[in-house]
Amino acid sequence: MFKVIWRSVGPASLSLLTLKVYASPKRDSPHKTSVKVNELSLYLVPDGQSKYVEKPRTQLEESISHLRHYCEPYTSWYQEKYSQTKPKMQSLVQWGGSKIKKLVYPPGFMGLAASLYYPQQAIVFVQVSWEKLYDWDLQGYIVPGNVKNSPGNE
Secondary structure: OHHHHHHHHHHHHHOOOOOOOOOOOOOOOOOOOOOOHHHOHHHOOOOOOOOOOOOOOOHHHHHHHHHHHHHHHHHHHHHHHHHHHHHHHHHHHHHHHHHHHHHHHHHHHHHHHHHHHOHHHHHHHHHHHHHHHHHHHHHHHOOOOOOOOOHHHO
16 A cells, blocks of 8 residues: 555655756857847838728718618617616516526426436437427418318318
């Protein structure tokens, strides 16, 4: 047991040691010339003066500008109404969201827990529920009067 402890503590204790390292250039290697900062191409200032030239507006840009100016009073009215109703809506959503969570989460977690203990029954339940949901949704689209040659369309 002592060997196991020593092997796990040994490398960790070595990281606590402080060592000084002195580096010196090799005497046999030739001295390289260093590059100055202004000699690097990354730091060079481009020659000449740059000038910003704005492109003329296109027909589409002009049309969008006119549309924005036309819609500006309506958007400002909408923003004002939105800022007035936003706090009321947030409080309503928070209240409703908490009620929904209290109604949905417990049965959902119970169903998840049950599916862990009874996986085959959970698969059958999901398949039957999916088929019933599909049939119910399909009934909304297929009304007897909407389909050609149906009994209700005669």
